[in-house]
Amino acid sequence: MSRRSRLGLFAASAAGLGALLLWAVAGLPDFGHYRGPYGYLLNRAAPSERHVSNVVSATVFDYRGFDTLGEELILFSAAMGVALLLRDAREESARPGHAERSDAVRLVGLAFVPVLLVLGLVVVAHGYITPGGGFQGGVLVAGAFALVWLAGEYHAFRRLTPTPAVDFVKGTGAGGYAVTGVAAMLLGGAFLHNFLPLGTAGTLASGGTIPVLNLASALEVAAAFVLIFTEFVEELAAVRLGGDG
Amino acid sequence: MIPLQAVAIGLVAAAGLAVVLTRDLVRLALLSSAFGLTLVVFFLVLQAPDVALSELVVGTIGIPFVVAVAIALDRSK
Numbered sequence A: 001m002s003r004r005s006r007l008g009l010f011a012a013s014a015a016g017l018g019a020l021l022l023w024a025v026a027g028l029p030d031f032g033h034y035r036g037p038y039g040y041l042l043n044r045a046a047p048s049e050r051h052v053s054n055v056v057s058a059t060v061f062d063y064r065g066f067d068t069l070g071e072e073l074i075l076f077s078a079a080m081g082v083a084l085l086l087r088d089a090r091e092e093s094a095r096p097g098h099a100e101r102s103d104a105v106r107l108v109g110l111a112f113v114p115v116l117l118v119l120g121l122v123v124v125a126h127g128y129i130t131p132g133g134g135f136q137g138g139v140l141v142a143g144a145f146a147l148v149w150l151a152g153e154y155h156a157f158r159r160l161t162p163t164p165a166v167d168f169v170k171g172t173g174a175g176g177y178a179v180t181g182v183a184a185m186l187l188g189g190a191f192l193h194n195f196l197p198l199g200t201a202g203t204l205a206s207g208g209t210i211p212v213l214n215l216a217s218a219l220e221v222a223a224a225f226v227l228i229f230t231e232f233v234e235e236l237a238a239v240r241l242g243g244d245g
Numbered sequence B: 001m002i003p004l005q006a007v008a009i010g011l012v013a014a015a016g017l018a019v020v021l022t023r024d025l026v027r028l029a030l031l032s033s034a035f036g037l038t039l040v041v042f043f044l045v046l047q048a049p050d051v052a053l054s055e056l057v058v059g060t061i062g063i064p065f066v067v068a069v070a071i072a073l074d075r076s077k
Helices: A003-026 A037-050 A055-063 A065-088 A103-125 A134-150 A154-160 A163-186 A210-242 B003-021 B025-045 B049-076
Strands: none
Touching (some): A037 A055, A055 A210, A065 A210, A103 A134, A103 A210, A134 A154, A134 A210, A134 B049, A154 A210, A163 A210, A210 B049
């Protein structure tokens, strides 16, 4: 196809796509005037029904808890896929020495590890009181471990995240979520129905099963991200060892 | 749309364009992180702190880490 006809084809399809997009945007609700009644309804109902002050958490871990189970399993399978693909292609005996990092990078990196870890735990623990929750806090905790490696401490990183322990935490998170749902069924409710005492809104003891599911997803997310980071780091280490020779 | 929201959207658009136009990989890693930060500001301005936190952890921990390792892998080969 000549350059001229390709440009013509592009111009025609870009104009068509542009027109369709403009048409779609013209049909959207006005900016800031969202039409779904569901959000307004939950904002009114959730604080009194579930005794939590973060309605997003109540939606994610209660009203839409089943969707979150699916999302957890997506992350679970994705991390498993990364591990299966990369572990298989690598020689397990390869172990690198210390990477060269400047003192400044090591000092600043390691200084931020406890900060990130505590921040992650706070975000998890208060997920149903203030913005945050298992996903965000879980990634922060995993980030603290990644920072250990970035600061040049490969061996410390691997000692802190032994694969059997990471796999165990990951399975406990995903399984714990499902088991909580089944427990609700054994007690006569629907799958993932809230069955624990609701407590006082705005305190750590509130929300019934929401804190349990929040913790389960935090374990799953933190472990899944640590697992993915570990596989990438090991892959890099194997390539560096095998390179040049 | 209040001016603050317009500024936030403009920042997202500018950062997104910069990411698309960048060819150098290290610059791309830094810029995509900065792009994530403009999205965080945008979500905060629209009063969606939970979404802002999710974007913050994915955009500043998840993606840069994977991109950094990918760049290191590319250089080791």
